[in-house]
Amino acid sequence: MFKKIALVCLVSLMIFQAKAQEKKTQIYLDDSQPIELRVEDALSKMTLEEKVAMLHAQSKFSSPGVPRLGIPEFWTTDGPHGIRPEVKWDEWDQAGWTNDSIIAYPALTALSATWNKKMSWNYGKALGEEARYRKKDILLGPGVNIYRTPLNGRNFEYMGEDPFLSSKMVVPYIKGVQSNGVAACVKHYALNNQEQFRHTSNVIVDDRALYEIYLPAFKAAVQEGDTWSIMGAYDMYKNQYASQNQYLLNDILKKEWGFKGVVISDWGAVNDTKQAIMNGLDMEFGSWTNGLSEGTSNAYDNYYLAHPYLKLIKSGEVGTKELDDKVRRILRLAFLTTMNKNKPFGNIASEEHRAIAKEIGEEGIVLLKNQKNVLPINVAKTKKIAVIGENAIKMMTVGGGSSSLKVKYETLPLDGIKARFGKDAEVVFARGYVGDVTGEYNGVKTGRDLTDNRSQAELTKEAVELAKNSDFVIFVGGLNKSDFQDSEGNDRKDMGLPYHQYELISALAKANKNFTVVLVSGNAVEMPWVKEVPSIVQAWYLGSESGHAIASVLAGDANPSGKLPFTFPVKLEDNSAHQLGEYPGNKEELAQGKGKDQQNPINIKYNEGIFVGYRWHDTKNIKPLFSFGHGLSYTTFEIGQAKADKSVITEDETITFTIPVKNTGKKAGAEVVQLYIRDVKSSLPRPLKELKGFEKIYLNPGEQKEVTITIDKSALSFFDPVKHDWVAEPGDFEALIGNSSDAIKTKIKFSLQ
Template sequence: MFKKTAIVSLFTFIAASYMAQTHTQPVYLDESKPVEQRIQDVLSRMTLEEKVAMLHAQSKFSSPGVPRLGIPEFWTTDGPHGVRPEVMWDEWDQAGWTNDSIIAYPALTALSATWNKKMSWNYGKVLGEEARYRKKDILLGPGVNIYRTPLNGRNFEYMGEDPYLTSKMVVPYIKGVQSNGVATSVKHFALNNQEMFRHTSNVNVDDRALYEIYLPPFKAAVTEGDSWTIMGAYDMYKNQYASQNQYLLNDILKKEWGYKGVVVSDWGAVNNTEQAIHNGLDLEFGSWTNGLSAGTKNAYDNYYLAKPYLDLIKAGKVGTQELDDKVTRLLRLAYKTTMNRNKPFGNIASEEHKAVAKEIGEEGIVLLKNQGNVLPIDINKAKKIAVIGENAIKIMTVGGGSSSLKVKYETLPLDGIKTRFGKQADVQYARGYVGDIGGEYNGVKSGQNLKDDRSAAELLNEAVELAKNSDYVIFVGGLNKSDFQDSEGNDRKSYGLPYNQDNVISALAKVNKNLAVVLVSGNAVAMPWIKEVPSVLQSWYLGSETGNSIASVLAGDANPSGKLPFTFPVKLEDNSAHQLGEYPGQKGELAAGKGKDQKNPINITYNESIFVGYRWHDTKKIKPLFSFGHGLSYTTFEFGKASADKTTMSQNDKISFTVTVKNIGKRAGAEVAQLYISDMKSSVPRPAKELKGFEKVYLNPGEQKEVTFTIDKAALSYFDADKHEWVAEPGDFEAQIGNSSDAIKTKVKFTLK
């Protein structure tokens, strides 16, 4: 891959030198002038061709600047939890660089599971430093699409099912990344909640669900986080593709929210020149061209916002008002990134970066069950430890789609466990099952060949015999990043664990009571063996420090404090999208062959409306396997009785709730106090409760702290679609405080006038 940064810098130097000599330095080079004035000056100097050229790609991951005026090109990169390796200029194949290996950070489900806003800022800062070091201007992430179904292959890249939690976690991430002069590109706007039919679906959702569930994280990202770019999605909404959508991009994003940044298309998401011109798109990437159809030498001239746009302008069929708005936004982005002389240099794979990756992994791991206190492992009683399961030895940073990475290292779970326990105990391994034996994505190879020709019975017998003769058994399984699991492009085919894992887990539970099941996944899974197994850890995809983070929690070096960012239903039918029959789309249309191409879209109707995740389970009283917000600790916490600073609040007022959290156990640890609000009597259907505040508190044994939540009427409001406004109905409400959606510890009633 050939980059032109040096050439652009030379142009900038020549332009500045020439203007200085002639005493006519243009405003756009004068750093003492306001940025908006400088933008208008450079805009006035650009030709029509230069303006149009800025609107579309020039390679797989870059777009042109204006060399004549010293405006640098933009370089983008995946992804949300690590900087993607370099690819060829025009192809997806690897460029073969030897200096593009990085640190992989935990996937965003793990970050969200920390329920720690400070940790989110740390994450963004170190990721932004690596992107800056690699000379990237736009980081294609984070993803904030809401978890609607546990079958969505891309859920591992998102932040869970709750719009409030996602909103609060995404804002510090954005600020951390952008502190390095690297723009985030929050994605995928909007309603991209499944991978199946993502290119050919038309989503039907009521306005109330749109505004209450699916839009809040994007709104927070641009109005609170000031994300400098936002990425459009593939799917259709109101029969228009999301990356060229009047209602989403113009009416909501740019008018209602006043967004001044750049709308970037997802790669190949643009389908029509005139819609792209008029419906809010600013920068087009990845549209398929072959360089031959129009007889042009440069395939990128065929993009919808390239020569076709230029031809329409020259023919007088469209004006230049939209063009100038798009270029203004891109220049605004340039002054924050490519033309920002104050941005830091960045760094890569530092000791700080490794420490942050490990700490986020430790805080994100969720202790789902710990009957009999099997965990943490008592090293004095653990003379022999059996580690069983393919995921203990499988590299997970390669695969999964566009977030696949080339890392400097990845500590596997088995290696982490051996390093931590190997000096005191005999750690032995058995495969247990065979799943995905390879590992390659876009030319990045894991280097592993996990082929094993033994039968399922032979593998199971070996694992059982090892478990029988061990003091502790650690089963490391779950999903992986191969197709139809946790991976972009396709959804999971079923809710259960693949590769005969259920039988392996049940067999191990029968022969050893000291069994800990460690599940690696970005999604909920069925657990038919849950009553047989004493201890379960949800460990996510944890990146370069995976093995060290897991071993730290197993040993008790880190006390688990993660909380689930989404609900684990007992069975798939307990999930609202599946119970109401609208996943993956309307069955009649599937039978008729719709959804096969972009001209033949399939309709996906969100019949569950606002009742997503715990909102559905709690309201319908459907007991989950594990609830939203659930997560245990190696210590015990006690909540005091909550109090409010008033019993009645007005529409323009605020109200505060205070609760004491105390560590009554013997270990230092962290608890997450969660505030839910319940409308006691409403004229419209509302969930039983909704998350409206959370705070993570760290406590030594015997220590207690007060946690205070302050809310205003926004926390009490629902979206009135007819009035197109948020409404807080007067009446009685209840503040419910606990440590998960189904573990409320204390309640306070209050009234809104």
């Protein structure tokens, strides 16, 4: 008996030692080891076939891991404003799940309009928690493409026209998302500034504009935000598609900026195996959009970075150096996400998330105009409120392209207004206009029928009569998520309001002077009626809490503090891309029919260079409808004389500006102090001024505080294309400080030695 016990113990000891030895050799599973050591260990254990398999999709939104080694698959998800509903394995159609409804957050234009970095962190953290709960590893967002033209159908997904504002807002968003062990995937890198011809265009832009305008937010995402992945764009640059582009991906992203993460293709953006291998792409998705076109049992093996790549390696035509670099990056991503044992569980549609969505919405809403203090609505003197306009009853979380969402709820503007004012006043509704009555996108259904067959004359008559017999009129209009409006895949055809809204707004303004126009849109619109109406509110797409956020601002429960993240031009021709640049492409090539397929791409030349948005308006003294950084409040603020801690700085020094700000009104509120820099004399043309610092400050009535903003020589620099470097020329500069680009309150001169 003793011998048997001893034998069993010996065998057990041997098994234990063997397992211990095996564990020692499986360094990649030991999260106490340095991540780079784990990467190399896992790489050394993988077969050639396993490496190649990690480079491409296995379904619409997932890619394989290495089951033999216990490395899980990756699951990606749209989008930047909420977690997309589940679709079928190989198709865009809905999977029919009943537990994939979420909270929709305000679109990124609204987030950017808060000018509040804390709000950006809260947004990213909450969105990352929902992604984590839904077992997603890579969030396909945020988007930071620059607002070049107000016709871009996808502008609502981005952060505006200014590279500095976008840079400062994208970094906390990334960190918030990634605090959940979910990778942010910043998109669309790069130069995807319009939807028309996005698959069949070649962007021609000088290096200075590239580095000063179109790349800074991506660079900040990499070097300050440590984003774990980046999505390549569809368009071409230097005659190579962006998702397989030597200059963008290898030379700039990976070499200049030191990006350690994974480059993921946009869905269907890859079209050449050798370019994908050599030019910096790491993971390929969506090349055949239904996953089955090749007629094989697993068509994903026919992607450009799948069997075609494997064949090139086995034939000796290409080596494995590039392959190993791609797999290293993907393994590193795995250890940060799918194999991260310390990531939280996440949660979905919590009360905290609802509160965050509402707060961001309230802070992002911009009060554009408020003559005679029409707003906030005086409840004591208002017994009947007329709400007019289709956008008051239309869901905006469904549609718009890949950011379309399936929400647990969406509080519509009419419902939010009724909930807030209904106890004190009668709230009545008139349609006013009929726009898009559809209620379905990619299988997500609103379940609402907005069909109305009345003529525009009948609708207008009803609305005007209601307006005449009410104490206050709220018109809720703007754009929607339909094709050729704020929607992926197409651009707007003009800057006007659709569906006869211009005529309707004018008629309502004549009917009642207690009138506000609430615009729901992600883009600037023309306002030939601007002088006719006393109050205008830019409300964006605000997600699940839209109605509550709008009502809160109209009532004055929340004091508006949003600022425009892009310029509203008076007319389209005032925009530099339309006055100087080529949009939607070269006119001669348009006439020749170019841009219809990838074999005949159309060239789009950015002749305006660095003069985008307010840089163009201010420098050329073109008065905008509403300026970049503009936004009113229900209180008043006084920005006092700024002081600097020095008048002369060297290249290695910083300079700090101290600005006193006082709330001179009777209501608590927030102001955004904006600091612009002017180069008094430069060897190269520069804009009149450029945003280089901002801070949002909350003040009670009568309260005064000091805001400090520190800059270094980077704020004084321009990109020299000859030297291919940033240059700060010695000489005189001015710090211009105010609360919008056309409202400078205080100036300070200083010089750089």
